[in-house]
Amino acid sequence: MAMQSATARAAVLVALKGRVNTHVSGRLGDLECVQLAIAASMRDPDDVVGFLIPAHLAKLASTARDNFKISKDEWSALFGQGTQSIRDGGISNIVASSEFAEYAKSLSNALKMTIGEKEQAVAWASTRTRLLSLIAMHLEFADEALIAVLGTVIKADNRRIEEFYNNLDDDGPEVLLIVRCLATLSASLG
Numbered sequence: 728m729a730m731q732s733a734t735a736r737a738a739v740l741v742a743l744k745g746r747v748n749t750h751v752s753g754r755l756g757d758l759e760c761v762q763l764a765i766a767a768s769m770r771d772p773d774d775v776v777g778f779l780i781p782a783h784l785a786k787l788a789s790t791a792r793d794n795f796k797i798s799k800d801e802w803s804a805l806f807g808q809g810t811q812s813i814r815d816g817g818i819s820n821i822v823a824s825s826e827f828a829e830y831a832k833s834l835s836n837a838l839k840m841t842i843g844e845k846e847q848a849v850a851w852a853s854t855r856t857r858l859l860s861l862i863a864m865h866l867e868f869a870d871e872a873l874i875a876v877l878g879t880v881i882k883a884d885n886r887r888i889e890e891f892y893n894n895l896d897d898d899g900p901e902v903l904l905i906v907r908c909l910a911t912l913s914a915s916l917g
Contacts, residue, residue, distance in 0.1 A: 735804045740916070746795035751780070751788045758913040761805075763788060765909055767796035769865045770895065774902045779909070799871045805916065806859050807875040808850065815854075816915030822854040826904045830861055837864075837891040840881040847877050855915070858908055864891060865900055 740757060747760040755763065759779070766775040772792060777785040788795075797805075804810075812818070821827055835842060835851075838860070842851040850856045856876060863872035869892065874880055880888070 732804075732810060736810070736916075739801045739804045743795070743797065743801065750791040750794045752784050755780075758910075758916075761797075761913040761916065762906075762909040764795055764797040764801075765862065765866075765912075766905075767792035768802075768867055769900065769905075770867055770869070770892075771865075771899050775900055775905050775909070778902055778906050796867075799868050799875070802863075802866070802868075802872050803875040806872075806912075808878045812855055812915035813917040814915055816913075817911035818858050818915055819854045821904075821907055821911055822857050826901070826907075827858075827861070830901070830904070831857055833891060833894070834861055834864065837887040838877075838880070838884055839887065840883040841877060841879065844879070844881065847879065850877055858912060862905070862908055862912065864888075865895060865905065 740761065743764045744755075744757055744760040747763050748755055751763065762779055763776065766772050766779055767788065769775055773785075773789060776788050776792070779785075780788065822831070834857070838847075838851075841847050851860075859876045860873060863869055863876055866872045870880070870888075873888075
């Protein structure tokens with residue numbers, strides 16, 4: 728099982744790098760490709776993408792993002808429940824930061840019933856899960872990404888989750904925090 732997971736993860740990383748380098752730039756490394764593929768899948772990607780790469784590449788990325796953004800299955804293979812990071816990559820520092828604390832409070836409130844469940848409470852105790860959950864909430868396929876990370880979402884949380892989405896849509900992403908999250912998340916992959 729662990730070997731299949733590692734093989735699937737490696738295949739996803741190769742595929743993401745190939746697509747990003749084909750449509751944006753052939754000079755980006757593995758970590759940058761993962762960051763860009765996730766950012767391209769966000770509900771409001773332009774500012775995040777613009778912060779990750781130079782302006783001339785961000786323009787290319789903006790027009791071609793549908794060709795390289797991470798898919799639901801790729802997200803699950805890299806970050807789904809049961810996957811592990813190779814290293815912390817700075818995740819614990821970001822989750823402990825004051826910038827993250829505000830979002831963590833809102834996120835834990837939105838997921839109140841879900842993280843009250845035994846299995847999800849254990850997952851939520853992980854700093855990686857909390858960071859992944861925040862990023863998942865920014866994705867176009869947020870519900871599926873969140874379920875991949877937590878294993879399930881209790882229906883009683885749906886209204887609070889929808890309010891969280893609405894706040895994100897109204898305010899836009901906290902670009903610097905999201906960029907830091909993407910950088911540490913990609914670094915944790917190895």
